[in-house]
Amino acid sequence: MSIHFDLNDLVAFCAVADLGSFSKAAESVHLSQPAYSRRIDKLEQALGVKLLERTTRRVTLTAVGREFERKARAILDDLDSALLGIRGHAGVRRERIIVACVPSSVYDCVSQVLRLHHALYPLVRVTVFDAKANEVLAAVSQGEADFGLSFLGAHESDIDFKPLIEERFVAVCRRDHPIAKLPRVTWAQLAPYDFIAVARTSGNRLLLDQALAGVEVRxxxxxxxxxxxTLLGLVEAGLGIAAVPAMAMPGPDHPLLVGIALLEPTVTRKMGLISRRGRRLSPGAQQLFELFDTVAPAHP
Incomplete structure (x- = not known):
């Protein structure tokens, strides 16, 4: 039996199955939209079946397409597993993994995990989609990211939430600020100073507003x-103080900024790995997911 398609065609097909959009899928596999359309047409012609239903708003799989997607993913996953078994870590297929995360997790947690991941799997390319918590949740839910790191998602019906870290918010100020030498401060002690906050559209702002709703002196x-x-930049410039999640701090050796334990009340957020319920991760994405699960709790 002659085979008139290749692995790249399977990768392209799985991309549109995930994203439901030709333009997004084309971008994800680095093709122009016309070139991407030709690739999918070639695959359908080689198989002699219609895999996709195209409308102006959405691309969906036909019944045959859904069955073929399952088999195509199994082929690609088996290839990855075979390469790992034969050539070790360096044998992973050149794939692109998309990780969505809230920006406050990037400086310490995400960067540490990605540094280790690159040392283990140098051929794998990772795209970091850093966005607000609700956008991270949407990217994972809609299949635009393989998985995510966020503090939202625990109560979503289509999302699996794996808790990793419960971290505190800390006060951040310049090292020459009057409160910088204190081992801990209360919200009331911050009241006399100019305060910098993220906008109400931020998930962190929502957490803080809810926690401080009954606090009289704030x-x-x-x-x-x-x-x-930008918030940390304004603090560095001496324009005020702020409250940020602990993992958003640039580190204890920062020449200008210091983080201080913040009490009365202590505000926390629970960070976790989020993935779309029922979606099977590729072997490469699963390896990165497990690395986050192992390494991230050590970087609160």
Whole structure:
């Protein structure tokens, strides 16, 4: 029997099955949309069946397409497993793994895991989709990311949430600020100073607002930013103090910033790995998922 398609065709097909969009799938496999369409057409012609139903808004799998997707993924997964068995870590197929995460997890937790992952699997390319918590959740739910790292998702019906770390919010200020030498501070002690916060669209802001709803003496917001990176930049510039998750701190050796335990109340968030319920990760994505599960708790 002649075979008139190749592994790249299978990868392209699985991409549109995941993303439900030709444009997104084409981007994910680094093809122009016309070239991507030709690849899918070639696959359908080689098989002699219709795999996809195309509309102006969405691409869905036919009944035959759903069955072929299962078999195509099994072929690609078996190939990865075979390469691992024959050539060790360096044998992993050149694949692209997309990890969605909240930006506050990138500096310490995500970077540490990715550094180790690259040493183990140098051929695997990882795309980090850093976004707000609700956008991370949507990317995983819609199949645009293989899995994610976030504090939202534990109560979603289509998401599996694997808890990793429960971390505290800390006060952050410049080392020359009056509170910098204190071992711990209360929210009331922050009240006299200019306070910098992320916008209400941030999941971290929502957590803080809920936790502080009944606190009478608390800091008034002087500056508001869209990102935690900008927030820390304003703190570095001496424009005020802020409260951030512990893993968002740039580290104990930072020349300008210091983090201080923040009490009364202690505010925490539970970080976890999120994945779409019922979706089987590729061997490469599963390896990275397990690495996060092993390494991340050591970097709260």
């Amino acid at each position: 800091p008034e917001i002087t500056y508001e930013t869209q990102s935690g990176t």
